[in-house]
Amino acid sequence: MLKCTICDDNSQTVSDIHDMICRLFPDRFVYKFAFGTDDFEDNDCADCDVLIIDIDLDNSDGVDSGGIEIAGRIKENKPDVQVIFVSAFHEYAQDIFRADPVYYLQKPVSESKLKVAVDKALSVLEHDHNDKFTYVSGSDIVSIPMREILFFESDKRRMNAVTNGNKQSFYSRVKDVETELDDRFIRCHQSFIVNMDHVSSMRKDNLLLDDGSAVPVSQSRRKEVRIALTKHLGRKLV
Numbered sequence: 001m002l003k004c005t006i007c008d009d010n011s012q013t014v015s016d017i018h019d020m021i022c023r024l025f026p027d028r029f030v031y032k033f034a035f036g037t038d039d040f041e042d043n044d045c046a047d048c049d050v051l052i053i054d055i056d057l058d059n060s061d062g063v064d065s066g067g068i069e070i071a072g073r074i075k076e077n078k079p080d081v082q083v084i085f086v087s088a089f090h091e092y093a094q095d096i097f098r099a100d101p102v103y104y105l106q107k108p109v110s111e112s113k114l115k116v117a118v119d120k121a122l123s124v125l126e127h128d129h130n131d132k133f134t135y136v137s138g139s140d141i142v143s144i145p146m147r148e149i150l151f152f153e154s155d156k157r158r159m160n161a162v163t164n165g166n167k168q169s170f171y172s173r174v175k176d177v178e179t180e181l182d183d184r185f186i187r188c189h190q191s192f193i194v195n196m197d198h199v200s201s202m203r204k205d206n207l208l209l210d211d212g213s214a215v216p217v218s219q220s221r222r223k224e225v226r227i228a229l230t231k232h233l234g235r236k237l238v
Contacts, residue, residue: 002125004029005048007067008086009036009057013107017052017086020111021118028122037066046074048081050121055087075100079147082121100197100210133161133180135170144168146184150198151215152177154191164211184232188225189218196232 004021008014014033021029032048034040037057045051051074057066071083083100088107102124103117132143144161152174153160159172178187187193188207198209202225206214217225 001030002028002049002122003032003047004050004052005032005034005040005045006052007034007036007040007045007057007070008054010054011035013054013086013109017109017114020109020114024111024115025118025122037070040070046078048074049125050082050084050118052084052086055085056089071101080125082124084117084121131182135159135161135168135172137168137170142168142170146182146195147197149195150209150211150213151195152185152193162213186225186228188221189216192216196229199229202226202229 006014006017008017014035018031018033029050032043032045034043034045040046051071053067053071055067057070067085067087071085074081075083079100082102084103084105085101086105086107086109102121105113105117131146133146133149134141134143136142144163148163150162150164153162154174155169157171158169159174159177161168161170174187174191174193178185178193181193184197185193185195192215194207194209194215198211199207200210201208202217203214204222205219206216207225207229208214
């Protein structure tokens with residue numbers, strides 16, 4: 001069974017979300033509950049596959065965006081966790097992409113919207129489990145989970161697949177790699193293909209990624225990349 005953590009400083013909200021998921025997805029999850037940031041840490045709630053968390057939790061500085069801080073920290077250590085944010089306010093919506101959420105729900109959470117959010121989380125988990133980029137290196141066949149790839153970079157006759165803290169090289173061409181990828185990837189430069197799931201912001205000439213690296217955007221592709229990135233990120237908000 002999958003593990004689901006529900007975190008909100010309102011115990012009734014936690015109970016309501018739990019009851020709805022149990023009705024919608026019987027016997028699919030085992031649950032952990034937290035009623036604030038301290039409770040989250042005390043109950044080892046980071047060990048989960050799906051995290052449903054209120055944005056508006058007090059963090060260590062007393063600012064009501066502790067849910068984003070917690071989710072971001074978890075995603076750094078376990079990037080396949082599917083984060084569903086809930087909030088009564090829209091003011092933090094622009095900050096949630098730091099934690100790469102699969103969905104955002106407005107309070108009060110409706111059962112129909114919650115079903116859509118959890119369905120998408122389950123779909124991503126199932127897709128990511130089998131979704132890998134495979135290449136041949138000498139006599140070896142190597143597979144990399146797509147979600148872990150930050151970008152591809154062309155280096156003369158070789159391609160580099162860059163993940164967080166690692167680079168794997170193989171012989172290929174940009175256009176051949178491009179045909180093997182899904183729509184989370186976009187070619188942003190003659191020599192670069194980027195995974196939009198890892199883009200934290202777009203500047204004039206480059207994309208800033210969630211590991212702090214930057215990928216160039218060519219002038220001829222700037223408009224196309226901006227439109228694709230806006231559409232891609234927009235699918236994560238409701």
